[in-house]
Amino acid sequence: MIRSHVMICGGSGCTASGSKGLQEAMQKELVAKGLEDEIKIVQTGCFGLCELGPIMVIYPGDVFYSRVTVDDIPEIVEEHLLKGRIVERLIHEDEVKQEQVTSLNDTSFYQVQKRVALKNCGLIDPENIDEYLAMDGYLALQKVLQDMTPDDVIQVMLDSGLRGRGGAGFPTGLKWKFAKGYDAPQKFVCCNADEGDPGAFMDRSILEGDPHVVLEAMTIAGYAIGANQGYIYVRAEYPIAVQRLKIALDQAHEYGLLGKNIMETGFDFDIDIRLGAGAFVCGEETALMTSIEGNRGEPRPRPPFPAEKGLFNSPSILNNVETWANIPQIILNGPEWFAAMGTEKSKGTKVFALGGKIKHTGLVEIPMGTTLRTVIEEVGGGIPNGKRFKAAQTGGPSGGCIPASHIDVQMDYEHLAEIGSIMGSGGLIVMDEDNCMVDIAKFFLKFTVDESCGKCTPCRIGTKRMLEILDKITEGKGTMEDIDKLEELAYYIKENALCGLGQTAPNPVLSTIKFFREEYIAHIQDKSCPAGVCTALLSYVIDPEKCIGCTMCQRNCPADAISVTDYTAEGHKRPSLAIDTEKCIKCGACMSNCKFGAISKQ
Amino acid sequence: MKSLEELARIREQTKAKIALREQEGGTRVMVGMATCGIAAGARPVLSAFVEEVNDSGIGDKVSVEQTGCIGICQYEPVVEVFDGEEKTTYVKMTADKAKRVVAEHLVKGNVVTEYTIGATKV
Numbered sequence: 001m002i003r004s005h006v007m008i009c010g011g012s013g014c015t016a017s018g019s020k021g022l023q024e025a026m027q028k029e030l031v032a033k034g035l036e037d038e039i040k041i042v043q044t045g046c047f048g049l050c051e052l053g054p055i056m057v058i059y060p061g062d063v064f065y066s067r068v069t070v071d072d073i074p075e076i077v078e079e080h081l082l083k084g085r086i087v088e089r090l091i092h093e094d095e096v097k098q099e100q101v102t103s104l105n106d107t108s109f110y111q112v113q114k115r116v117a118l119k120n121c122g123l124i125d126p127e128n129i130d131e132y133l134a135m136d137g138y139l140a141l142q143k144v145l146q147d148m149t150p151d152d153v154i155q156v157m158l159d160s161g162l163r164g165r166g167g168a169g170f171p172t173g174l175k176w177k178f179a180k181g182y183d184a185p186q187k188f189v190c191c192n193a194d195e196g197d198p199g200a201f202m203d204r205s206i207l208e209g210d211p212h213v214v215l216e217a218m219t220i221a222g223y224a225i226g227a228n229q230g231y232i233y234v235r236a237e238y239p240i241a242v243q244r245l246k247i248a249l250d251q252a253h254e255y256g257l258l259g260k261n262i263m264e265t266g267f268d269f270d271i272d273i274r275l276g277a278g279a280f281v282c283g284e285e286t287a288l289m290t291s292i293e294g295n296r297g298e299p300r301p302r303p304p305f306p307a308e309k310g311l312f313n314s315p316s317i318l319n320n321v322e323t324w325a326n327i328p329q330i331i332l333n334g335p336e337w338f339a340a341m342g343t344e345k346s347k348g349t350k351v352f353a354l355g356g357k358i359k360h361t362g363l364v365e366i367p368m369g370t371t372l373r374t375v376i377e378e379v380g381g382g383i384p385n386g387k388r389f390k391a392a393q394t395g396g397p398s399g400g401c402i403p404a405s406h407i408d409v410q411m412d413y414e415h416l417a418e419i420g421s422i423m424g425s426g427g428l429i430v431m432d433e434d435n436c437m438v439d440i441a442k443f444f445l446k447f448t449v450d451e452s453c454g455k456c457t458p459c460r461i462g463t464k465r466m467l468e469i470l471d472k473i474t475e476g477k478g479t480m481e482d483i484d485k486l487e488e489l490a491y492y493i494k495e496n497a498l499c500g501l502g503q504t505a506p507n508p509v510l511s512t513i514k515f516f517r518e519e520y521i522a523h524i525q526d527k528s529c530p531a532g533v534c535t536a537l538l539s540y541v542i543d544p545e546k547c548i549g550c551t552m553c554q555r556n557c558p559a560d561a562i563s564v565t566d567y568t569a570e571g572h573k574r575p576s577l578a579i580d581t582e583k584c585i586k587c588g589a590c591m592s593n594c595k596f597g598a599i600s601k602q
Numbered sequence: 603m604k605s606l607e608e609l610a611r612i613r614e615q616t617k618a619k620i621a622l623r624e625q626e627g628g629t630r631v632m633v634g635m636a637t638c639g640i641a642a643g644a645r646p647v648l649s650a651f652v653e654e655v656n657d658s659g660i661g662d663k664v665s666v667e668q669t670g671c672i673g674i675c676q677y678e679p680v681v682e683v684f685d686g687e688e689k690t691t692y693v694k695m696t697a698d699k700a701k702r703v704v705a706e707h708l709v710k711g712n713v714v715t716e717y718t719i720g721a722t723k724v
Contacts, residue, residue, distance in 0.1 A: 003652040003666060005623055038649070059623045060630075060665040084635045084668020123623060133609065134616035142606065256603035263606060 002040045004081060007057040009122065011046030011208050012201065012240060013362070014053035018069070022054055025073040030081075039081055045209015047122035048363040049109055052092060057104060057122070064104040065090040095359065095381050109360050112379050114341065116349045117165075117325035118365045121209030126244050129251035132212040138257055140328035144220050145265040150180060153224040159335035161347035162327070166192055166283070166320035167395060167424040168500070169346075169413040172327075178307035179225040179317045187227035188316040189218050191324060192288060193234035193241070196280040197396030198447060200427035202351040203321035205363050207234065207241035210325065211248035215258065215271060217319075217327035222269040225317060230271040233288050237278050245273055280397075280451035284499045285310075285318045287453065298455045299499035320425065322351055342368030346412035346423075356393075356429040359384050368412040372402060375411065376430060387432035391515070395424025397444040397451075398504035400511030401437065420511045422504070436533035437516040438523055442470040444508040448501065459502030462493040466509060475536040478524040483513060532601050535586045539602055540579050542590075546598035549574030553590035553599060559583050562590060621662040628663040629708060631655070633695075634680040636671030642678035643696070650700035651681070658709050677719060683707060691719045 008014075008023050023041055030036045047055045052066035056076075063086055065076065072090060079085045086102060094101045096108035104110055115121075124131040132138070144153055157173030164170045179187060191214055195203040207214065218230045234242055249271060252258040260268050274292050281287045282297040289311040291297035310316025326348060330338045339347050346368040352375065355361050359381035366375060372392060376382065383389050391401040394411075400421035402409060409415050413423050431440065445467050454460045466489050472478050490506030497503045513520060522530050529537040542553070544567050554562040554577055561583035568575045576598075579590065591599040604612070633639070633648045651666045672680060677693035681703070690713050692703060699717055706712050715721055 001649060001653045001656060002619070003622075003648065005620070007623075038652070060667050062623075082635065082668075083637075083640070083670060084633070085670045124620070130612050130616040131620060133613045134620055136613075138609065139613075142609075255609065 002038060004039045005042050005059045006039060006081070007042045007044045007059070007122065009045075009047050009053060009055040010043040010126075010240070011050070011121075011205055012238075013046065013050030014055055015240065017053045017067075019054035021070050022056065022068055022073065025070045026077070029073050029077045033077055033082060035077065035081060042125045043127070044124065045121040045126050046118075046205035046363055047104065048113075048118065048205075048365075049104070049107070049360060050363065051359065051361040055104075061086075062103045062105065064092060064102060064107070066092045096378060108378050108381065109362070109364070112370065112374055113365050114349050114367050115365050116329060116338075116341075117206060117322050117351055118209070118363065119329070120213065121205060124210070126209050126211055127247050129212060129248070129255060132210070136332060137212055137328070138216055140331035141216050141219055141257070142263055143331055144223055145263055145267055150224045150226065153220060153331070154180060156331060156335050157224075157327070160330045160338040161335075161342075161345075162323065162330060162338065163346065163413065164320060165322035165326075165350065165425065167398065167422060167426075169423060172319060172323055175307060175317050175319070176221060176224050178305070179227075179315045182308055182315040184315050186229070186312070186314045187225055188311040188314055189221045189225065189227045189230040190289065190292070190311060190316060190318040191218055191230065191232040191234075192283060192285070192318050192320045193232055193238070194276045194283040194288060195235065195238075195321070195425065196278075196283050196451075197398075197425055197427040198444075199355040199429050200353045200396060200425055202353050202363065202426045204238050204241055206321050206325050206351075207238065208244055211241075211244045212252065213328060214245075214321060214324045215248055215252050217324035218271060219258065219262065219269045220327060220331065221317060221319070223267055225315070227316075228268050228270070230269065231274050231292050231311070232271060233274045233276055233282070233292055235278055236275040242273065242275065249273070279453070280447070281453040281499070281501050284501055287499065288318065289316065298453050299501075301498060322426070343410065343412045343414075345414055350411065350423065350426060352411075352426045352428040354380050354428050354430070357383050357387065357432040357435070358430040366411070369410045369415075371408050371410055373407045375428070376407070380430065383430070383432050387434065389430070390433050390435060391431045391437065393421075393429040393431065393440065393444075393508070394427065395422040395504075395507070396427040396429075397447045398422060398500065398507060399424045399427075400507045401431075401440070401515060403515040405515075420507070420514055422507070434531055434533070436474075436529050436531035437512040437519050438470065438474055438529075439531075439533045441509045441512040442467065442474060445470060445505065448505040452501065452505075456496075456498035456502060458493045458496040459498065459505060462489055462497075463502070463505050465489060466493075466506065470509070473520065473523050474529070474534040476523065476527040476534075478520075480521075480524055482524065483517070483520055487513060538586055539581050540584060540586065540588070540590060541600055541602050542577055542579055543598045543600065544576040544578070545569045546596055547576035548572050548596055548598075549576055550596075551577065552593050552595065553577060556589045556593045558587060558589060559585045561585070618656065618659070618661050622665060624662070628665060630684040631664060631666045631708070632669040632682045632684065633666065634670070634672060634678060634682075635668035638671055638675035639678045639680065642675075644679040646697045647679045647681065647695045647700050650697035651704065654701050654704035655708065658704055660708060664708050674719075677722065692717045693719045693722050
């Protein structure tokens with residue numbers, strides 16, 4: 001008889017920090033103590049607090065252990081599972097509340113959150129369909145097939161106000177309505193799991209933690225628009241997600257929840273997986289469909305929109321993983337329930353992948369309209385090392401930055417667009433005073449230059465020219481006209497690029513110019529990088545008064561750029577050293593090896 | 603292929619299995635599992651509570667947990683039942699006594715007075 005469940009996170013973050021080893025060690029220890037029939041190990045999806053991984057939660061009691069290692073396992077088994085005593089040293093110290101918190105739900109990280117799309121992540125075993133069923137899984141599908149017409153389903157989606165979570169925010173119900181309106185012998189339902197923004201892992205975590213929710217929602221959509229075939233387009237770089245999707249598909253077939261005559265209602269629907277090769281442009285809907293067809297992933301002009309002529313020239317819909325994850329609950333709880341969350345035009349919740357200079361790196365789901373300040377200070381636990389918040393980037397390479405002056409902005413489609421950023425698919429990268437905004441713009445632009453498919457000229461050549469100008473500026477060779485040129489090119493590309501990739505590529509540059517123009521000017525006029533990032537504009541200097549002449553820096557310099565001077569500071573026995581800036585390659589090895597704090601970047 | 607009835611049955615069965623992940627505010631049965639408790643035979647008591655609670659179908663309302671030594675080692679195995687503000691302390695428990703506590707106290711709500719600390723002499 002099972003009396004306790006040990007939940008071990010099997011998401012990508014915790015897997016990377018060693019949770020697989022924990023499972024094996026735990027199993028061995030349970031057998032050694034004769035507890036294997038009383039205690040069950042459950043591998044779950046992502047809990048969200050990846051920073052503190054590997055994460056373990058023990059029920060009953062909902063006790064949350066963070067950063068667990070294999071060496072901790074015998075103590076957890078002996079103390080907690082056998083004797084019922086919580087292992088205090090593995091309990092998380094909540095920095096915001098300044099107290100030890102035993103339950104994950106009581107952490108400041110979780111308290112502001114409202115988990116809808118991530119409802120089952122961390123709570124169920126994603127490889128066990130029975131556990132999904134127990135969380136009311138496939139009940140929404142049953143309700144749809146038994147009691148609702150396709151028009152009813154679409155009306156519910158329209159009433160709920162659900163908008164696409166991939167970033168553009170197009171109303172989901174409207175998309176479905178258009179696709180249903182076209183008469184065709186074959187229609188398709190597609191799932192966009194080609195998550196490509198640097199630092200984003202929302203869709204990945206949903207697929208890894210709750211794969212059945214996507215299958216159920218796609219089947220509902222198939223019924224609503226009159227399609228019998230679905231495709232999940234997922235990156236091959238997500239091996240755990242792909243593996244769990246395959247298991248989920250097999251189980252759904254076995255239970256008759258996919259395939260012919262689903263739930264004995266006469267409705268047929270099946271889903272296949274298509275692996276993407278990791279091209280960013282394939283996250284764009286027409287490029288994604290072209291890739292599923294077996295062609296090179298390139299976008300094509302719209303109209304015709306996919307709802308009319310999409311995959312294999314048939315009416316098709318494409319929704320993002322997170323959008324799908326909301327749908328069964330909207331069907332079960334009603335559109336009013338969903339519409340009650342969020343703001344007037346942005347309903348529901350949004351999942352963000354919180355990364356960068358933030359204490360609690362991880363996955364968070366908050367009601368639309370929550371302020372950026374709440375996300376950073378309460379959920380995220382603030383900026384580490386006592387640094388100051390400078391800006392946050394939403395929407396990855398398609399988005400823009402939100403400067404500290406706008407930290408009270410509400411996170412929803414409208415308010416983010418108002419200040420020149422976008423919601424995006426949910427990447428949220430936090431930057432502190434050590435980040436150079438010109439360098440950030442360059443980073444994202446370099447990404448789009450690499451990922452541009454090359455089909456249209458504005459994107460292929462325009463972004464390349466912009467990157468060259470940014471390179472010039474960060475090397476201290478820029479002129480004031482370069483800023484105007486950047487803006488001019490940016491507007492031209494936005495107007496003329498073929499697809500979303502090109503149309504949004506200039507956004508990081510435009511928004512950093514808008515909010516941090518003075519940093520661009522400092523690079524151009526003063527030839528200096530205020531944040532101390534752009535190496536071409538830095539020089540390392542030895543303070544002769546602090547240098548004791550130990551020659552540690554000299555011995556570690558790979559460029560042989562440091563030599564002994566003839567100056568000896570008062571009280572020192574040996575002469576100080578100096579750096580030849582001509583030879584210096586600015587690697588920083590001298591500074592990190594100086595034990596006397598005599599070397600600084602200027 | 604599973605019929606709707608089969609799906610409903612799997613759903614209910616699995617719900618019972620994972621109920622212990624979701625309890626909030628229900629009754630808590632705390633079995634003393636310190637060295638003194640284990641030496642006095644707390645393991646079979648714990649197992650009996652887990653099995654009986656599950657078999658009686660009250661797994662969604664009652665959680666069975668372990669706790670450490672509360673300092674009355676001469677009375678072990680000690681089991682405390684927390685019912686909101688109410689606390690009942692059962693002492694010198696056995697697996698058979700556990701079955702009765704589940705049937706009388708946890709299912710019907712009647713405290714088994716004869717097993718409580720007030721009615722027991724060392």
